[in-house]
Amino acid sequence: MDGTNTMSTIDSTPPTSEGGGSAPMIELVGVTKVLGDRAVINRMNLEIRQGEVFVILGRSGAGKSVTLKLMVGLMRPDSGNVLVHGEDITKLLDRDVRQVRLKFGFVFQFGALINWLSVFENVALPLREHLRLSEEEIRTRVEQKLDLVQLTGEGSKMPAELSGGMKKRVGIARALIFEPLVILYDEPTTGLDPVRSNSIQEVIIDMNRRLGVTSVVVTHELHVAYRIANRIGFLSNGKIVEVGTPAEIQASKNEDLQNFLEGRQDEREERSLL
Amino acid sequence: MNSTGIAARTGKILLNAAGTAGDSVLLLGRAIRHLSEVPRKRHVIIELCFTYGVRSIPVTAIVAMFSGMILSLQTGVQFSELGLQEQLGSLVGIAMCREMGPFITGLILTATVASSLATELGTMQVSEEIDALEVMSVSPVSYLVMPRIVTMAIVTPLLTILTNIVGIIGVGIIANTQFGVSFQLYFDKALDSLTTLDHVFGLPKDIYTGLFKAVIFGIQIAVIGCGAGLRAEGGALGVGRATRSAVVSAFLLIIASSYFISSLFYH
Numbered sequence: 217m218d219g220t221n222t223m224s225t226i227d228s229t230p231p232t233s234e235g236g237g238s239a240p241m242i243e244l245v246g247v248t249k250v251l252g253d254r255a256v257i258n259r260m261n262l263e264i265r266q267g268e269v270f271v272i273l274g275r276s277g278a279g280k281s282v283t284l285k286l287m288v289g290l291m292r293p294d295s296g297n298v299l300v301h302g303e304d305i306t307k308l309l310d311r312d313v314r315q316v317r318l319k320f321g322f323v324f325q326f327g328a329l330i331n332w333l334s335v336f337e338n339v340a341l342p343l344r345e346h347l348r349l350s351e352e353e354i355r356t357r358v359e360q361k362l363d364l365v366q367l368t369g370e371g372s373k374m375p376a377e378l379s380g381g382m383k384k385r386v387g388i389a390r391a392l393i394f395e396p397l398v399i400l401y402d403e404p405t406t407g408l409d410p411v412r413s414n415s416i417q418e419v420i421i422d423m424n425r426r427l428g429v430t431s432v433v434v435t436h437e438l439h440v441a442y443r444i445a446n447r448i449g450f451l452s453n454g455k456i457v458e459v460g461t462p463a464e465i466q467a468s469k470n471e472d473l474q475n476f477l478e479g480r481q482d483e484r485e486e487r488s489l490l
Numbered sequence: 491m492n493s494t495g496i497a498a499r500t501g502k503i504l505l506n507a508a509g510t511a512g513d514s515v516l517l518l519g520r521a522i523r524h525l526s527e528v529p530r531k532r533h534v535i536i537e538l539c540f541t542y543g544v545r546s547i548p549v550t551a552i553v554a555m556f557s558g559m560i561l562s563l564q565t566g567v568q569f570s571e572l573g574l575q576e577q578l579g580s581l582v583g584i585a586m587c588r589e590m591g592p593f594i595t596g597l598i599l600t601a602t603v604a605s606s607l608a609t610e611l612g613t614m615q616v617s618e619e620i621d622a623l624e625v626m627s628v629s630p631v632s633y634l635v636m637p638r639i640v641t642m643a644i645v646t647p648l649l650t651i652l653t654n655i656v657g658i659i660g661v662g663i664i665a666n667t668q669f670g671v672s673f674q675l676y677f678d679k680a681l682d683s684l685t686t687l688d689h690v691f692g693l694p695k696d697i698y699t700g701l702f703k704a705v706i707f708g709i710q711i712a713v714i715g716c717g718a719g720l721r722a723e724g725g726a727l728g729v730g731r732a733t734r735s736a737v738v739s740a741f742l743l744i745i746a747s748s749y750f751i752s753s754l755f756y757h
Binding site for chain 2 (some may be wrong): 285288290314315317318320321322324325326328330331341342343345390448
């Protein structure tokens with residue numbers, strides 16, 4: 217990808233492609249992850265296609281964030297395989313996993329900005345740590361990414377001075393600094409007002425349309441999923457139980473999914489609340 | 491609690507302690523592998539020297555001054571009953587440089603820096619900042635831990651020198667005002683006591699062993715503080731637990747290692 221692809225204004229037209237291509241970018245094959253005494257992810261199979269916006273829907277605590285962390289090697293599965301561009305990262309040493317991670321950008325739920333660094337330095341951090349660039353080149357690249365997320369001129373602010381939406385946009389700028397092949401978004405719009413939420417959705421759509429970035433978005437907000445997704449996967453009981461386009465998901469006969477879409481408690485939840 | 495319960499609980503505590511010790515050794519080993527990056531990170535290290543070193547000067551100087559004065563008051567009374575008050579300088583010079591200086595500095599830095607490191611890195615851990623570094627393929631050991639270990643290995647002996655000097659001055663003030671020992675005699679005795687043993691790089695043994703201890707204490711404080719922070723989990727409560735664990739572990743380790751280093755050099 218070339219950094220010159222960046223644009224000055226955001227194109228908010230929803231993504232229309234069915235994934236830009238059928239080659240799998242990420243595959244989870246029979247993955248299980250146990251935390252404490254509970255299998256949060258239980259023999260999960262999932263395929264993310266190159267160039268698509270894939271949304272993982274699910275209830276709070278269903279294991280959506282864990283799924284993202286497994287994809288990027290922040291967590292190792294107890295069993296199963298995680299393939300990135302065909303390479304099984306579960307078989308790699310930590311230092312080799314770090315190399316694979318350079319293909320990823322990760323936008324954390326609350327930004328996860330380094331709190332003693334300014335916005336500019338947060339975005340510049342990966343460049344300073346991995347490349348030997350002149351100060352001028354670092355400035356050019358960082359300002360380009362800040363422009364992209366509509367934070368022009370905000371580089372000198374500290375994270376404590378930013379709103380939740382701005383922190384997330386800085387997180388996106390930082391995730392984009394190496395022009396990754398995949399961006400993983402963990403609850404990118406949760407807790408934001410409709411205007412801020414909308415602007416984040418536009419950025420996600422735009423990254424996909426203009427830069428061809430594969431995006432995996434974790435959310436439990438249906439309107440966000442319907443707007444940005446090429447495909448949606450519904451996570452329940454540690455597995456992806458339904459995958460389809462937004463229209464297919466809405467028409468699904470899966471009872472668990474329909475309960476979720478219509479905001480009904482299923483029997484298990486009712487029992488756990490009693 | 492019955493005896494089985496006590497045994498199980500004791501076993502669990504010992505296993506946790508062994509696990510923590512193992513993690514700390516591994517963390518130190520991983521940090522050593524990144525030492526070649528020190529020149530590139532010199533600006534960060536200088537900044538940290540200011541944060542953890544320069545800012546600790548006032549509290550270190552105050553504690554050292556009062557510790558010296560208390561030491562002088564207690565030993566001075568006994569010495570004057572035997573007519574040995576003029577020997578206060580000899581006793582205090584050795585005691586401060588060999589043991590008390592590094593020990594007092596170590597305890598002050600445990601309270602201020604080990605707790606601060608555990609809180610700082612613990613907060614980063616629970617707010618996913620450490621994960622963010624990992625995702626950017628930036629090693630937290632290289633970015634956070636190694637510069638802090640190097641910083642503490644530098645500032646702890648420097649602060650120990652300050653503690654030694656201020657402590658000796660504190661003893662001198664009491665020796666002069668309470669026991670009538672002249673400053674000239676007191677400082678002559680203190681200096682004489684430090685120049686009688688063998689030297690390394692021009693430093694008397696009493697001084698270099700104390701500074702060696704200080705370097706070890708500094709490394710221990712940084713490794714334990716950073717390790718506790720990186721292991722933190724479970725939000726604010728977890729950060730609080732990490733901080734407490736760091737302070738207790740660093741405190742115990744300083745006392746134990748102080749004994750073993752003294753044994754190594756003086757027996």
